[in-house]
């Protein structure tokens with residue numbers, strides 16, 4: 381069986397997977413693909429255009445007509461129909477909308493095709509919830525990155541504070557994180573779960589640099605073992 385040249389990094393929100401994936405890609409000089417940003421961008425845009433976040437003809441029409449762009453430049457990570465959404469999608473409210481839209485089968489199928497197409501040209505680090513299980517079950521290297529709910533909520537709070545959204549308490553964030561985990565893990569289509577052949581990485585008590593070094597060693601060993609050149 382030929383393997384996809386994808387380093388799949390899945391895990392719940394706040395596990396540190398985005399930071400790890402981004403830095404791993406940078407260290408290895410590979411394309412970084414943030415699939416959560418895609419769900420966020422679609423959710424944000426539907427909200428702006430008053431398109432209901434449900435399956436139906438309006439969603440079908442929206443998906444058939446939009447031009448989704450990924451990775452045009454460092455400042456333009458994601459955009460729809462020429463509008464740069466890279467920063468707007470990080471607001472707390474968009475997290476909830478993204479979790480809702482990610483349950484719609486048409487949306488998942490649209491993004492699955494988009495993600496497979498993006499990764500068909502280059503070796504990449506792709507992060508999300510279902511990359512190692514659904515999008516690239518044949519990825520040559522897979523990690524499932526996680527951390528305790530407390531640690532993840534604290535990280536999220538710090539992120540929001542840094543972004544100027546400091547009006548939420550830790551308790552509110554913990555409730556949201558648990559709710560989002562629940563819906564991500566229990567949705568019918570492509571739920572968040574660890575692929576059988578993924579390596580589990582618990583970042584609760586690890587320093588970022590240690591996680592990064594361990595993943596990098598693992599990727600290099602897997603690449604050597606499978607004959608994939610990075």
Ligand code: DC
Nearest residue numbers: 393415416419478479482508509510
């Ligand atoms: O990683 P994130 O928090 O930016 O993701 C936003 C939402 O999108 C989250 O609720 C889970 C969903 N998502 C998904 O269902 N599948 C992916 N591959 C990536 C994200």
